[in-house]
Amino acid sequence: MATMAKEITVLASLRAALGLAGVQDSPEALSYFANDVYRGGGLPLCVVRPATVEALQEAVRICAAAGVAMVPRGGGASYTDGYLRAEGGHVLIDTGALDTIEIDEFNAIVTCGAGVTWAALKAALDEKGLRTPFWGPFSGIAATVGGSMSQNTLSHGSTAHGISAQSVLSMDVVLASGEVLTTSSSKAMRFYGPDLTGLFTGDCGIFGIKARVSLPLLPVLPRFECLSFAFESFADYHAAQRKAAMARLDDSHFGLDLALSQGQIGRQDGMGARLKIAADVLRKAPNKLKGLAQLVKMALAGEDAMRAGAYMCHYIVEGFDQEEAAHKARLLRRILADHGREIANSIPTFVHSVPFAPLFNILGPGGERWVPIHGVFSHDQAVPFDTAFKAMIAARKAEMDRLGVWLGTMFSPVGGTGFLYEIALYWPDARTTYHVTTLGDEYLAAQPDFAANEDARALADALKQDMIALMQEYGAGHFQLGRAYPYQPRLSAPQKGLLRAIKAELDPKGLMNPGALGF
Template sequence: MATLAVENSAIPLLRAAVGDDRLQTTPEALAYFASDVYRCGGLPIGVVRPATVDSLQEVVRICAATKTVMVPRGGGASYTDGYIRTEGGHLLIDTGALDSIEIDEFNAVVTCGAGVTWSALKAALDAKGLRTPFWGPFSGIAATVGGSMSQNSLSHGSTAHGISAQSVLSMDVVLANAELMSTCSSKATRFYGPDLTGLFTGDCGIFGIKARIRLPLLPVQPRFECLSYAFESFADYHAASRKAAMARLDDSHFGLDLALSQGQIGRQEGMGARLKIASDVLRKAPNKLKGVAQLVQMALAGENAMRAGAYMCHYIVNGFDQSEVGHKARLLRRILSDHGREIANSIPTFVHSVPFAPLFNVLGPNGERWVPIHGVFAHDQVVPFHAAFKALIASHQAEMDRLGVWLGTMFSPVSGSGSLYEIALYWPDARTEYHDTTLADEYLAQQPSFAANPEARAFVDTLKEAMVALMQDYGASHFQLGRAYPFQSRLSTTQASLLRAIKTELDPNGLMNPGALGF
């Protein structure tokens, strides 16, 4: 339950600086902004939404003068307490109105405000036949570029180009003293001396608030082919996906277990959504005849593609012409066929057609609450972790069944060097202000609702912590650290001292998102 907000001298100054329409202090607004996908925290004193970088600097200047804690928020899809403070009493800075997009085609750079969503950026670049190397997580309809840089994320483009942090050239960051600092003095390259840009990737906003981000541009490869493979064991899946990731033949790929494939990922949202997917498949197909053939294949496959194996992996291959795509797909099939069998490619075709789906998955397929947990493992650790994870779940299965808790798993390469293992937990429980505000009333009316279930909620929290601890036993690292994953305990004395010194230099009063990353 959210704690009460406290009076703060910054509010009248902020109202005078940004206006009533840019500052929210109503109980309803504060309750919503005190919630993320997973839990509720203490109430902020207010929510400010600056529309310009100058306005953001003025907000920070007022907070610095009044010693007001500042917590930045991007698209709001965090589930790791990235912008949630148990104590409350902070100013939440909603960066969503920093939504400018400046495309420099000649220099192959796009500069966007921190609040630009990946979906909006893709639409602007599509019009010019351009893209960024990494081009967004699956939640890109809401997830912002600034949020991805603060939290680190992967999905679209990650196999070929790595995670979000690997696709940024530089940033403009508002520091705790309101100074606007660029992380690189060169607009041509990120690596002009020590990499200051990297310091602000994955920092959860503890070093400053991102205002603008510069990303490199690539031409869109207009042709594509989707492949799907089924595997009878996780070891088979991992062997295939590791080799495929190292070959870098596809733009992105992801794996699902049977539970997640049939549940959250596999569900259809009614006839309107199916018609939209069909329309997009036809529109994006290399030619109309091939598009019709693809739709026929998908219709014949029905739900079989969701049930084809214990583990399934889905690939999207891009190229400049059909010859290039076909060559890449043939090479990929050689790698994958040693470990699995090809199945209907319905799921990656859906994802290619609708890369940024609505945020329906912030609830389970039957209206349950949802929270994911993930770890990034070295290749020699992920299969042993999988076995240990299965044993952990077996030891809790009776209690999970009693409380109606279930789970599914999703997997993805992290370039060629490691594997992301993501666990999605579901349990029956009441929705929060976050869900009721994020999801449309029409959608919620079609979903079952549950009474508050503190017993199941507490069990899920305990199980989640046990999973994170197990991941640590196998050397996992994490993205989207927020306040949920261990960080400082993994640092050496020298590393911790260096980061504390940087934090002190940039934020001497500890006003920038205190508590995140353990600072």
């Protein structure tokens, strides 16, 4: 009875502070926000969507006074239980309405609300010929700047400039007290004394809720070259990727195995999508005749570009002028030619033209459920892990085939020292509220549908846990820790003590995303 009275009081206070439109507690809304890409958790008490930093502060104060847990959510594309809480009863804070963008061209800084998507930020900066160093993951049509800072991520711009955490100057974070903490004492530099900004990257919101993020600006390089290479073995592919990442000639690159290239990544839905790709390729080509020539090459290559080798890697090279872009491409070709062969560049040309594709890939190419599992390895562990992983899958293949479970792999550099190995796991199963709401009835009506499949789901979950355990054996680190990847078991006693002391100082009642990162 006391719990119910407290919940009623909290709801009333939140509605008074944020207005009726800022608080949702309908069964449909709670069901949607209780699911991520992979699975569901406990139902929140309600979902609040503050439109200003001041409204966010007031919502936090109300929850803190009542002792109610708070869980932040960005674009919702998490698959590691980052905003799911098994116990439920929390207030889920949807940061999507914190969407201001302030561009300071003279000082080369952009400050945006935590809920700004990378696609929206890119559109605003494109108008001024500017960009951030890292400028978003492939899911940037939904992924937010604040969410990427909380989870850590990589993709566009990562070869040249590193992961999301390396492209932030400062953040405004609302602490459990409702106070705003600005993480840097200097507008012009991040590293003015100890790096407080870094403390809040990859924290999954356990130290506070991100409200604003400041990032440095660079000019957009107007000329580009796209390259693709095929490799017959993982060892050859990894050797080439390691050298390419160290050289940092390209802005970004990513690799795919044959299964993923032909399936998820290679999928293009209908003639309308193909025509849009063609229009984007032509629009972004520095020279229209060259753009037409590229379209002809892509048409002639057809699907061959997606099945040209056991492993394929795709590079986007940029330059201030065509001479610089071409020179970088020539140097990169020399590095790659020792290990693979050049193939049609359809895939990176498409990615350059449409960097943030719709979220169709949250289901498999045949309508299957999907979850990625990744690890970041030191280079000396990448090939040994690949060998051990393939042996593990070979031992489970008969069971996987029986239940319709399959997988593919993709890869990315993490600076010059790290190698991201990501496994995309697929299984036939019913969709959740998340898939239905995100993709919509019109799109789903044209996709295969599956009944609930507890056996396939159980196997997929077991494989996921076994893959994570195997990655840990080979010393892998992870992004997007959430509640899925082990974190505290890898820490020494002094490391644990320091982090627990910081947590106790910033969130003494333990109300900020409890359970994430093991806290």
